[in-house]
Amino acid sequence: MNSINFETSLQSNHSIEVPDNVVKIFLDKGQKRVVVKISFQDTSVVFHAALQKYLGRYHITFNKVNQKKLGIFPNDYFKVELSEDTSKYGVEMPEEFEAVLLSDLEAFKIFENLTDGKKRSLIYYILKIKNSQTRIDKALIITENLKRGIRDNRELIKKL
Numbered sequence: 036m037n038s039i040n041f042e043t044s045l046q047s048n049h050s051i052e053v054p055d056n057v058v059k060i061f062l063d064k065g066q067k068r069v070v071v072k073i074s075f076q077d078t079s080v081v082f083h084a085a086l087q088k089y090l091g092r093y094h095i096t097f098n099k100v101n102q103k104k105l106g107i108f109p110n111d112y113f114k115v116e117l118s119e120d121t122s123k124y125g126v127e128m129p130e131e132f133e134a135v136l137l138s139d140l141e142a143f144k145i146f147e148n149l150t151d152g153k154k155r156s157l158i159y160y161i162l163k164i165k166n167s168q169t170r171i172d173k174a175l176i177i178t179e180n181l182k183r184g185i186r187d188n189r190e191l192i193k194k195l
Contacts, residue, residue, distance in 0.1 A: 038072075038118040045102075045109050050094040057117060058086055058093040068120040071095055075105040075113040083126045124154050132161045135174035142178035149186075156188055 039057050046052045051073075061069060072081045084095045107113055122128075136143045146154065157177060164170045173192065180191045 038116045040114060040116050042112055042114055044112050045097070045107070046094065048109075049096055049098055050089075051097050051115065053086060053093045053095055053115075053117070055093075061086060061117070061119070064119070066119055068125040069095070069117045070120050071097075072116040072118075073097065073101065073105065073113055074116070075107050075111065078105050080104050083120055083122065085125070124158055125151060126155050126158050126162070128158055129161045129170055129174075131167055131170040132158065132174040132177075135171060135178055139178050139182075142181050145181045146178075153186075153188070157191065160188075160192060 039060060041054055041057060043051050061067070067086050069084055069086060070081065071084045072079055080101045082101060084097075086093045086095065088094075105113065136146055146157075149157075161170050161174060161177075164173060176194050177191050180193070180195070183195070185191050
């Protein structure tokens, strides 16, 4: 699917509204997850997001961290480019987490049986970690906790 472009501004402190004609293109193909590229002046950010319906309109969450990276303020207009999210989990899997899961078949099977949202939240947790070795260490903790039957996200990331 080709990318779809439009210009918009912030609709709230943390979201942008997606025009109905753009949403329809994705929903007609069964796609609620998209890759978003937002450009402002000479800078852009790319992230994965869900098309979320709120009060009859579709929105995408646009967090403060990305707004700050771009220098966007509430009255600014910026360009948005949406494309189909073809990633397996709706977000790019960090290679360290993937390697740990692939080295532990039991943990991998448990991970694959989690809800899509829970998988993404664990992936996002690992993605926030900058140091590669720390990513590996946290991935090992998560896989061990999955095998222990722990499913609460706060407990999954704790070393026992």
